[in-house]
Amino acid sequence: MRIPEKPRYAYACQKSAEFLLDSGSNTLPLNILHAAKKYKWALTPYSQLAAEHHVTIGEVCGAFQSYDGYTVFHSGNYCIAYNDSRQFICNKKRIYFTLLHEFGHIYLHHFTDFDQTMLNRNGLSGREYQVLEEEANCFARNVAAPPTLIQHLQDYDLTRLSELFNLSFTAAKTRLYTLHRDAKYFLPEQNLNLSDRFDQFLNGMECEQCGRYFVSPGSNFCVFCGSKRIRHSRQIKGLPAGIRLNADKQAVKCVKCGNAQINPSDPHCRFCGTALYNDCAPTVCDVNGAPLLQLPCSKGAHLDGYMRYCPYCGNETTFLQEHLLTT
Incomplete structure (x- = not known):
């Protein structure tokens, strides 16, 4: 040739x-x-x-x-x-x-x-x-x-x-x-x-306050402590396992009762009502923990299973509010 x-x-x-x-x-x-x-x-x-x-x-x-x-x-x-x-x-x-x-x-x-x-x-x-x-x-x-x-x-x-x-x-x-x-x-x-x-290379973040590493595009807040003191990190690190999710970011089973009979349309466990999606959640609640104001951010995206705070607006997540994240 x-x-x-x-x-x-x-x-x-x-x-x-x-x-x-x-x-x-x-x-x-x-x-x-x-x-x-x-x-x-x-x-x-x-x-x-x-x-x-x-x-x-x-x-x-x-x-x-x-x-x-x-x-x-x-x-x-x-x-x-x-x-x-x-x-x-x-x-x-x-x-x-x-x-x-x-x-x-x-x-x-x-x-x-x-x-x-x-x-x-x-x-x-x-x-x-x-x-x-x-x-x-x-x-x-x-x-x-x-x-x-x-x-x-x-x-x-x-x-x-x-x-x-x-x-x-x-x-x-x-x-x-x-x-x-x-x-x-x-x-x-x-x-x-x-x-x-190269997702982690592009979107890896490190919190200057708590020192934790996470991956989320367009982040404004630390997903572990809610701090705004975050910076890009090009050093690839391991991520916490968190709650196991499927490809649609729905929990594969209920964390509280263990129910695994979950339909894709189920936002909550049909037996105990526990959240199956980790979403940006309202942060204003009454004395019983019930939300007074529905104030999730405009992103509307389901979050990873280890995230305690919304990376976009800093609100608590549903998994954190329901005490599902233990580590």
């Missing part, structure tokens, strides 16, 4: 999503060492090659005709060499993108799909080389910062994107410039799967 006339952006974007989902990662930046180990791709710094062959790193760059990195394909095995000289070690974001770029060359089958298998300027014409470079760059930026995640965050500040996704300022600027073009190439199911996989 011949190298295409133009970069296959749709192919590169869809393969980037496939790679990211297959990697098993649920947070970003991607763990390069884990990914390389999973696919059995060797990583070798230029300094190691220079020491082994008694040459300078500059001479290694000249031999590979690449200042950043280079991939060697031999007998079905891949070895990625990358520049770890002092100026590069001080810019780890550049090394990160270089390695993702080389991952792209491999994952896009640049070494095996084409008649011209030597990926260097001697084996390819200038146009052919540039086409493959564009595809690898497209793959790299979409693995580093998938459009659907950026669009979910609704944060287009270059400095914050650079820090969040481990991109240099220049790479972050290119990411934003190509965002809408790349976004249209992803399959709908890929976007859904990416959003689901």
Whole structure:
């Protein structure tokens, strides 16, 4: 097969999503060492090659005709060499993108799909080389910062994107410039799967008052103590089990009486009246605990089984008011 006339952006974007989902990662930046180990791709710094062959790193760059990195394909095995000289070690974001770029060359089958298998300027014409470079760059930026995640965050500040996704300022600027073009190439199911996989990365929150961690998009309040002192947390942590719910966020059985004969239309247990959904609840009650005012927030969404307070308005939840949450 011949190298295409133009970069296959749709192919590169869809393969980037496939790679990211297959990697098993649920947070970003991607763990390069884990990914390389999973696919059995060797990583070798230029300094190691220079020491082994008694040459300078500059001479290694000249031999590979690449200042950043280079991939060697031999007998079905891949070895990625990358520049770890002092100026590069001080810019780890550049090394990160270089390695993702080389991952792209491999994952896009640049070494095996084409008649011209030597990926260097001697084996390819200038146009052919540039086409493959564009595809690898497209793959790299979409693995580093998938459009659907950026669009979910609704944060287009270059400095914050650079820090969040481990991109240099220049790479972050290119990411934003190509965002809408790349976004249209992803399959709908890929976007859904990416959003689901990176749910905690996108929506993880930590309370500065009680120190608890929870996951809820658009949160304004801590779901454990009701405090407004919450912040995003990109560190993935475990969540409390809470009350077991089904896919519709209805309790699979009554917490109080153990009744498991529950219909999807049942908001309360048919035997004891206990709530089966954890909802934003009125907080103004009489002396007997009965609500005086029906003041749930406008979100109207059923909440997770461990939440004591509504993440949107700070009201108590039905499970808390009915003393169903014990831990």
